[in-house]
Amino acid sequence: MGGSGFFGLLYVFSLLGLGFLCSSIWAWLDVCAADIFSWNFVLFAICFVQFVYVTYQVRSVAFDKEFQELYSALFQPLGISLTVYRKIVLCCDAEVITLEKEHCYAMQGKTPIDKLSLLVSGRIRVTVDGEFLHYIFPLQFLDSPEWDSLRPTEEGIFQVTLTAETDCRYVAWRRKKLYLLFAKHRFISRLFSILIGSDIAEKLYALNDRVHVGQGVFKMNATAMSPLTITPLGFVPDLKNSTLDPLNETACENWKEIHHLVFHVANICFAVGLVIPTTLNLHMILLRGLLTVGCALFIIWATLYRCALDIMIWNSVFLVVNLLHFIYLVYRRRPIKIEKELSSLYKRMFEPLHVPPELFQRLTGQFCNIQTLKTGQAYAAEDKTSVDDRLSILLKGKMKVSYRGHFLHNIYPCAFIDSPEFRSTQMNRGEKFQVTIIADDNCKFLCWSRERLTYFLESEPFLYEIFKYLIGKDITNKLYSLNDPTLNDKASKKIDRQPSLCSQLSVMQMRNSMASTSDSEDGLQMFLRGTSSASSLRPGRTSPYLRTSAKMKPIEESVEDDVFEAPSADKLELQRLP
Template sequence: MSSTPELPPHLFTTVPFFPSATPGVPHVSNATSCQEWEQAHHLLFHLGNLSLLLGLVIPTTLGLHMILLRLLLLTGCGLFIAWATLYRCNLDVMVWNVVFLVVNFMHLFFLLYKRRPIKIDRELRSVYKRMFEPLHVPEALFQRLTGQFCTIQTLKKGQAYAAEDKTSVDERLSILLKGKMKVSYRGHFLHNIYTNSFIDSPEFRSTEMHRGEKFQVTIMAEETCKFMCWSRERLTYFLESDTFLNEVFRYLIGKDITNKLYSLNDPTLSDKTAKKIDRQPSLCSQLSMMQMRNSMASTSDTDDVLNQILRGGSAGSLHQKSPGYQDVCKDEAHRRRDGG
């Protein structure tokens, strides 16, 4: 008969005995079955879990949702550390919760840093309040816009910001912070530029169509002026990376060009009236705008007319096309002075 050969005893391995991790509970062969439930943990353990629960049920619609979540996670981790250290003497539970505590503290610090109050320069606060805040531009975004590649420059009375046919329009875009500037064409007064408005918005718009152009007007400081100035190339690159801010600038520049067209064709406006943002256009302005539309509609080269308007060269041509235009403006000027 064949018999099974006996194996050497050194081939057998002995499985070590692992005692129960819970004192007082006997070791059982089936780890999934509970022979005896352990007693309830200390109150710190339950408070820690309660903090985690509250953090998870905070509605996301709450403004401080993430900050409250991180605070409750920090509280829960701190309670677990105290419970594991003082009542369980369990090193691994304590170490893991210390790691969680540090990570949540870093997140909380970053969230609080993002919500810190932004200090806008006193000279720029008026521009932000009047132009950017109504369009819901955050203070942090405005600070980025004005802090990276924006400079504040000063012009004394009589100094020129731009000279017609000499100064390039490709260099900068500026907003007047203080003072008043005068715009003229071949020695003829066109309009004034007041605080919290763009100085060269028509040129900025026309530059998007044709590069390498020169100013068609002369812009002179009527009094000591202070303005903030962007490098046009860097500003364009920055706006291309931020769609929201790009749309804000399109709106502001379009509105500024419209205001300049109204003031261009209504020189009888007083300084106080011209500074108002929301004003009704005069009859003189309405006629001018209608002539612009009719000119653009009646010509086949619409782009050339638009470019001419944006470059500031439309005033003379529009006046010449309507012989009675100046008479209407004069009549309206007399009517305003007479209080009619």
């Protein structure tokens, strides 16, 4: 309702244009009113120009089949518009690259990390020193751990080998070009941040489970979009068979005098509403409002000056229709009041991903509540508390996570408290927490009933996708915190804001360390328990595969996320210490 969107605009401008064209013909052949003919013809021309412009916009965001399938499977569920997706596609030069069977995408210790790639079709095998780690399937990034482990000013070399098991097709973004896109569009930067973070979490779980999937090529379920076809409508009056009023047999040789000022003001309202650029945020509200005013003035003109019952009735109908659309659009734009305690959560986690305030209000207003914990109280006890009951986000304070008395990491505001448990037990119920979570300060957290949240997300596909990627990103952030449990509050907050971290917090090292653990122990569980695998990854050991780039200089574009912040002098001094 309201006529928003590309196809809504096409619908509105096409029908309005046809209506004004018919009115022009009527004014020329029957009424013999020059001002009525002139105004309707001008309005028809405006509608025609707007229709052509919107049609061109629809054509300009059409993509090849593979990019259209990628959009339908990955980006459209997240509410990404075609115009934003077009910027992402142009950044990779709208090219899909082919990798033949048994050819290598990257070789361990040789291939530089200079791009970010997303697999479209096929399957890729990841190995280190000849040992199999995991597979990469369609709609997964090929090199997300490598990308996330480097700053824009650093260069690195792959520590794994990626080999195509089948003929593969993938999309690749050059590193510097993608960072420039992030600098210009913060929303795209945030989008890739959660996609990459969630992808890393999936790879670590796949590595932990060692799932061996049989041969087969994944095919995306995408509905082929048929190209927009426009059938021109022409109107050729049959002047031979038309029956004209006997008074007008001279084909309007005697034009009537100009109508009242109210008539012209009404047409001015129509014209102003129709020439408003469609790219304006409030375009449809202004259009509906001005059409409503114009119809009201036409009713006054038809009733008081023209004495035309049919004109008055038709404009009354148009007035009601446009007024209803206007009220609906204004209602949707109404300010949504979000509780003060939840405003920071919305602005930091959900607003950057374009989650509407009313949807966030529904998410937080029905089946969840805000709970408190005093310092020293436990949120979960190891091997005692069930993970099936709830999912929580910390709003205020700080929590400490430990395993058998050994400190693992902290949890800070605007982070999920139990995202690893939620992700690990989606298929298996009845599990218990394997860690103890205690409030280190007086804490407030938002708590959902897990069962009711699951039902709600099933009814909201967009929010379901957002939650899936936010939880994946949060798990990756916790792994970073576990890798360096000495992170202070300021540094921990930057983890969520930066699409890439410093080289000390390397997911590549996590992956390789987990691969080297014995098969008798679960690699991811060992990592979460803070064993020697994790301790060997702590800062102070700089990977020989990482170095500062001499070619790639820091990008100077200003951006709210600290993506392009160069390593501080203090950090460099710490790295030089033995």
